[in-house]
Amino acid sequence: MWNNDDACMKCSICITVCPVYGQDSDFPGPKALGPDWFRAFQENPATPVMEHVDDCTFCQLCEASCPVHVPIAHLIARHKSFKKKTTRIALRDRILAHPQWVARYPHLANAPSFLVKPLGFGSRSRWPRPQKRVGRLVSPNEPAKAAQVIGLFVDCYSRGFDQDVLSAAQALLELWGFSVRLLPHASHCCGAAAYAAGQPEEGQRIARATYEALSPDLAGLSLVVTLNATCDSTLREEWPVYWNLPLPVPVLSFTEFALSRAPESFWETMKNQAPGTAGTAWVHTTCRSRVSRGDGILEALVQKAGLPSVEPLNMACCGAGGSYAFKEEHEDTAHALGLVALEQIKNPKEDSIVVDSGTCALHLSQITGAAAKHPAYWLYHRYRSLTERSVEIGSQ
Amino acid sequence: MTRVTVVGQGPAALFAASLIREAGHECIIVSESEGSLPLWSGTFDFHAPVGDVSNPWSLLDNQPISLSGQEWKSLWESLARFEREAGIPVPDLLPSRGLFTITCTGREKPVFMVPAWQYAQEAAQPVWFVGFDGLADSMAAFQCGAYQKHTGVEANYCEIPKPSKWTPTWGAVRWAAYVDSDGGLDWLKRALQKVSPDIPPGWPVLVPQVIGRKFPERNLRALQMATGHPVFEYPLPPPSLGGMRIRDRWVWNLKQSGVQFLAGRVTLAEPSGQISLEDGREWRSDHIIVASGGILGGGLEISVDGKVHDTLRKEVLGSITVRQDLQMQEWGRLADDGTPRITTCGAQCRGWNPNRDSNGGALILATVFQGLNREGLVAVGPPGAVSERSVSHVE
Ligand SMILES: Cc1cc2nc3c(=O)[nH]c(=O)nc-3n(C[C@H](O)[C@H](O)[C@H](O)COP(=O)(O)OP(=O)(O)OC[C@H]3O[C@@H](n4cnc5c(N)ncnc54)[C@H](O)[C@@H]3O)c2cc1C
Ligand code: SF4
Ligand code: SF4
Numbered sequence: 001m002w003n004n005d006d007a008c009m010k011c012s013i014c015i016t017v018c019p020v021y022g023q024d025s026d027f028p029g030p031k032a033l034g035p036d037w038f039r040a041f042q043e044n045p046a047t048p049v050m051e052h053v054d055d056c057t058f059c060q061l062c063e064a065s066c067p068v069h070v071p072i073a074h075l076i077a078r079h080k081s082f083k084k085k086t087t088r089i090a091l092r093d094r095i096l097a098h099p100q101w102v103a104r105y106p107h108l109a110n111a112p113s114f115l116v117k118p119l120g121f122g123s124r125s126r127w128p129r130p131q132k133r134v135g136r137l138v139s140p141n142e143p144a145k146a147a148q149v150i151g152l153f154v155d156c157y158s159r160g161f162d163q164d165v166l167s168a169a170q171a172l173l174e175l176w177g178f179s180v181r182l183l184p185h186a187s188h189c190c191g192a193a194a195y196a197a198g199q200p201e202e203g204q205r206i207a208r209a210t211y212e213a214l215s216p217d218l219a220g221l222s223l224v225v226t227l228n229a230t231c232d233s234t235l236r237e238e239w240p241v242y243w244n245l246p247l248p249v250p251v252l253s254f255t256e257f258a259l260s261r262a263p264e265s266f267w268e269t270m271k272n273q274a275p276g277t278a279g280t281a282w283v284h285t286t287c288r289s290r291v292s293r294g295d296g297i298l299e300a301l302v303q304k305a306g307l308p309s310v311e312p313l314n315m316a317c318c319g320a321g322g323s324y325a326f327k328e329e330h331e332d333t334a335h336a337l338g339l340v341a342l343e344q345i346k347n348p349k350e351d352s353i354v355v356d357s358g359t360c361a362l363h364l365s366q367i368t369g370a371a372a373k374h375p376a377y378w379l380y381h382r383y384r385s386l387t388e389r390s391v392e393i394g395s396q
Numbered sequence: 397m398t399r400v401t402v403v404g405q406g407p408a409a410l411f412a413a414s415l416i417r418e419a420g421h422e423c424i425i426v427s428e429s430e431g432s433l434p435l436w437s438g439t440f441d442f443h444a445p446v447g448d449v450s451n452p453w454s455l456l457d458n459q460p461i462s463l464s465g466q467e468w469k470s471l472w473e474s475l476a477r478f479e480r481e482a483g484i485p486v487p488d489l490l491p492s493r494g495l496f497t498i499t500c501t502g503r504e505k506p507v508f509m510v511p512a513w514q515y516a517q518e519a520a521q522p523v524w525f526v527g528f529d530g531l532a533d534s535m536a537a538f539q540c541g542a543y544q545k546h547t548g549v550e551a552n553y554c555e556i557p558k559p560s561k562w563t564p565t566w567g568a569v570r571w572a573a574y575v576d577s578d579g580g581l582d583w584l585k586r587a588l589q590k591v592s593p594d595i596p597p598g599w600p601v602l603v604p605q606v607i608g609r610k611f612p613e614r615n616l617r618a619l620q621m622a623t624g625h626p627v628f629e630y631p632l633p634p635p636s637l638g639g640m641r642i643r644d645r646w647v648w649n650l651k652q653s654g655v656q657f658l659a660g661r662v663t664l665a666e667p668s669g670q671i672s673l674e675d676g677r678e679w680r681s682d683h684i685i686v687a688s689g690g691i692l693g694g695g696l697e698i699s700v701d702g703k704v705h706d707t708l709r710k711e712v713l714g715s716i717t718v719r720q721d722l723q724m725q726e727w728g729r730l731a732d733d734g735t736p737r738i739t740t741c742g743a744q745c746r747g748w749n750p751n752r753d754s755n756g757g758a759l760i761l762a763t764v765f766q767g768l769n770r771e772g773l774v775a776v777g778p779p780g781a782v783s784e785r786s787v788s789h790v791e
Contacts, residue, residue: 012635015569016434016643022573022609028565064659065430237675250676294426296656314648 005075006042007068008035014062014072019287019317020055024333027055030062034072037079049082055333056080057321058196059287074242080198092120096323097194097202100187103160106130122331128362130160133167134380137175139265140387150257151183151217151224151249155231157358159187162227165358165373168380169227169254175383176262181221184213191243192234193322204243207234211245224251227374229289229356230322237292253289254376255301255356266383270306274385279350281307281378284341284364286357287317298375302354305379313353315340320363338367345370354378397422400773401671401679403662404687406431407440407756408742410646412685412764414478417653419774424681425650426671428661432689432743433646437514437605437631437638439497439507440475440757441750452494452506459755460747461762471761472508482649484642485512485613498523498602500533500632502542505754513612514638515602515628520547524595524625526588526603530558531571533632534604554594556587571606572637581608581615585622592623605629605637612641662688665738683771687742687764741767 014030015021021029033053040047053076060073085093095101107130117123150173158166166182173180191207194200218224224247226232232253240246285298295312302310319337324330341364345351348369355361355372365372398421402409405427416423443455456468463471472490479486486509495516496504502525510516515523523543527536536553543551561574574580588601595601601619607629608615619627631638651657660673669681741763743750748763750756768774 011435012567012569013430013434015567016635016640017430021569025561025570025574029569032565067429069429291659294656294658294660295651296654296658299654300656312651 002071002074004069005035005038005071008039008066008070009068011067013065013067014070017061017065017316019059019061019319019337020057020333023336024052024055027052030056030072030076033079034062034075035070038075041079049079049084053079054083054198055330057287057317057319057324059317059321060291061287061316064291074200077195077198077200081200083198089120092327093197093199096326097197097199098189098206099156099160099193099323100189100206103156103187103189106160117328120328121326122328124331124335125325125363126366127326128157128161128358131162131164133163134171135167137171137380137383137387139175140269147177147179148222149179149181149220151181151221153190153224153226153231153235153251154182154184155226155228155358156187156189156193158227162358162374165227165377169225169374169376172258172262172376172380172383173225176266178261181217183217183224184210185217186213188213190231190234190239192230192238195234195238195242196322196324200242207239207243207245211239211247214247218247218249221249223257224249225254225257226251227254227356227376228358229253229286229292233288233292253293253356254374255289255298256293258375258379259297259301259304267304269386270304270379270382272306272386274306274308274382278308279347279352280309280311280345282311282313282341282345282351282353282370284313284315284318284353284355284360284372286355286360289356298354298356301375302378305375305382307354307378307382311344313341313344315344318355318360318364320357320360322359325359325363334363335367338363342368352378398682398773399424400683400685400771401426401665401669401681402685402687403427403665403671404431404689404742405647405657406687406689406742407433408689408760408764409685409687410643410650411475411478411760412687412741412768413650413655414481414646415474415764415768415774416685417650417655418474418478421773423650423655424658424679425655426658426660426662426673428659431643432639433643434640435634435636436756437636438642439505439510439514439631439638440760441505441754442508442758443506443753443755450493452508453492455506456758459758459762461766463762463765467765468761471765475761476509478649479511479642479646482642482645484645486510487512491518493518496520498539498543498630500535500539500604500630502539503546504543511638511642513607513616513629513641514605515600515630520549522550522552522596522599524599524601525551525553525630526591526601527553527555528558528571528604528606529555530562530564530566531568531604531606531632539630552595552599554591556591559583567635568604568606568632568637569609569635569640571604572609575606575615576608576611581618584615585618588619588623588627592625595623595625599625601625601627602630603627605631607637609637609640609644612637667738683773684738685767685771686738686740686744688740689743739767739770 018030020027028050056076058073062072170180188210189206191203194203194206236251281302283299285295299312319334325334345368351370353364353370353372354375361372400416400421401424402412405425413423413425476486490508494506497507497510497516499505525536525540527534536555540551540553616627660675663674664672665684672678745763748759750759
């Protein structure tokens with residue numbers, strides 16, 4: 001199933017990049033939990049599970065650093081799958097591994113804390129609230145002719161909570177002259193949540209169901225655009241490599257798509273001075289997008305889009321880790337990792353955070369007090385304030 | 397604007413990127429994994445600590461690439477400037493005769509500069525070594541004995557007991573995270589206060605290089621206040637906090653200056669400036685600098701039959717007898733300085749053997765200089781001084 005699973009040469013580079021290892025003194029670190037454990041497990045399948053294996057956020061930064069490409073984080077996910085859990089924690093983890101269920105009934109997330117606390121949900125991270133859709137954008141120049149059809153992958157978080165981001169992205173793509181097909185039709189998950197939580201088999205099952213739901217809709221598409229960095233790399237990289245689910249069309253993040261495909265006339269408009277914009281736009285490239293594509297791409301987008309005073313946030317993993325921060329046993333680590341942002345953002349009222357994942361956005365805005373949103377949201381609102389001509393279509 | 401793509405993110409790539417940015421060009425770094433910097437203390441070496449090292453500048457005469465004294469000076473100054481800009485505490489002025497740092501085995505090693513957290517001296521003087529019980533490679537008794545034997549200077553040592561939170565899994569990185577915490581710093585202050593009455597006045601106190609990852613300066617100041625002695629670190633074997641701190645700050649500084657750090661394996665670098673990644677991404681640059689190393693299985697790969705492949709240019713460079721110890725040694729010899737088609741720098745360059753000669757720092761400075769010069773990207777030092785082989789003194 002894996003390449004290089006036994007290639008570790010014990011250089012310890014992975015330890016130098018792991019955000020949790022630097023934070024939590026009980027966490028054994030990527031080398032011990034991944035290749036060291038796996039070697040022992042190969043020799044003796046009764047090798048005990050390490051106590052803190054679940055504290056790994058599955059950020060994959062360790063894996064990206066490894067000079068010999070040991071699939072460290074994926075070995076750790078396997079390791080996690082052997083962890084015994086109490087019934088209540090198993091139930092909680094089963095719910096969190098299926099964000100597509102939550103996305104179908106997002107208002108359930110507002111259940112009072114006395115109901116969810118006994119299930120092992122933390123009390124520190126507030127649950128998100130569903131946002132309203134935004135209206136279409138109209139170009140002040142010529143109306144766009146819909147030519148190419150592209151798919152927009154609707155991740156669970158955007159479907160359930162961030163309809164504002166989803167509709168903003170759709171409006172921008174249409175403004176740029178693309179005809180947008182939302183995929184998949186019904187609420188489905190790419191499987192990343194289950195994989196991260198140490199349920200690789202369940203992840204594969206979820207992913208296969210999504211793959212099957214997506215497939216009929218892929219006909220005639222030139223590309224699938226994603227909003228969430230984790231889903232992005234899961235669809236493009238993990239689906240074919242780990243689950244044998246290769247998509248027949250390329251997958252690209254909204255950020256990279258915008259940089260390469262938005263028309264010149266759009267950027268011309270964005271160059272103008274927007275009224276009443278102040279504060280710094282802090283950019284956080286999530287760990288999964290850093291691992292998959294690299295750092296500095298999101299900065300390039302917001303700079304090109306004319307957002308004022310763009311600054312990268314100096315931070316490895318914000319601690320959100322999908323549903324990681326919602327688990328009571330991870331609250332402290334998740335919070336401590338996110339505090340790094342608070343140290344840098346001094347004017348939360350004026351500043352904003354641009355981040356390519358809804359759960360990271362939620363976590364960062366709770367910790368810093370600054371508005372944190374997906375780049376599509378910021379681009380949309382900037383364009384709108386520059387043109388003031390959009391037509392509200394209201395919530396759908 | 398001229399656009400330069402640098403392949404790799406090891407020290408050679410970072411140094412190249414800083415020079416490229418300073419010259420006002422756009423720079424993109426693309427790398428498939430981490431570079432070697434977090435594995436070493438960040439002391440840029442230019443000779444093994446053996447033989448006559450009384451005039452470190454003269455050691456630069458023995459490097460595989462001939463550069464003038466002015467060029468070397470200018471390169472070391474550039475390195476110091478980039479480190480300072482990144483917030484790494486190195487001095488503005490290079491010493492005319494060099495300095496010596498002390499290794500964890502008690503040997504003196506010539507350096508031109510080390511960050512202020514690390515100990516360096518102009519001539520051997522009495523020092524007090526502190527070992528930490530429970531930290532591998534902190535062997536104060538052995539270190540102290542070796543130092544006295546090699547320098548003939550007085551020294552002493554003590555060992556402090558492990559903190560209560562310690563577990564057998566603690567490596568240097570964990571120790572450093574602990575010392576960065578309030579509880580950890582307090583523990584260390586108290587432990588050193590206990591031994592400080594035994595330390596003769598004025599003697600520097602040398603502690604292992606684990607005094608924090610994020611806040612080494614703050615922590616060392618606190619220890620200095622607590623003991624009344626100047627307190628410095630001595631470097632430890634990999635992974636090394638010195639290199640990690642330098643990497644963290646340097647990479648961050650480059651990111652802030654607009655350098656992209658793309659993640660991906662380069663499969664093709666064309667003389668036309670075309671770069672292709674394994675994941676299908678492609679772009680064009682005005683220049684490509686390949687700094688893909690080799691030490692960590694990067695740019696060069698050895699197959700089971702002993703053939704050495706350049707993974708980037710898909711060429712077989714030669715073959716070696718497959719033996720663990722030989723591999724490292726022969727990589728440098730078999731690699732080259734770049735074909736007429738592509739410019740390389742760093743550990744991949746022919747003629748260098750930093751594992752044998754302990755000149756990884758000189759290798760990085762000289763090969764990056766040579767590579768960027770070859771591409772016409774930067775001119776280091778005063779014009780006209782290029783390639784005049786004479787380094788005896790730079791006063
Ligand atoms: C354990 C250790 C200890 C050392 N100690 C010292 C010391 O104390 N003092 C000293 O001066 N020097 C030291 N060195 C440094 C060493 O001697 C070299 O000088 C140094 O490693 C060279 O760095 P580099 O940037 O050329 O290559 P590396 O640091 O090896 O970096 C190579 C980079 O290229 C990337 N790469 C490779 N192939 C590709 C590809 N196809 N596509 C994209 N990216 C690619 C890799 O991912 C990596 O980021 C040490 C080295 C090691 C390994
Ligand atoms: S980085 Fe890779 S080779 Fe190095 S210790 Fe970690 S898993 Fe092993
Ligand atoms: S995936 Fe992230 S948190 Fe988990 S071990 Fe690797 S670096 Fe650490």
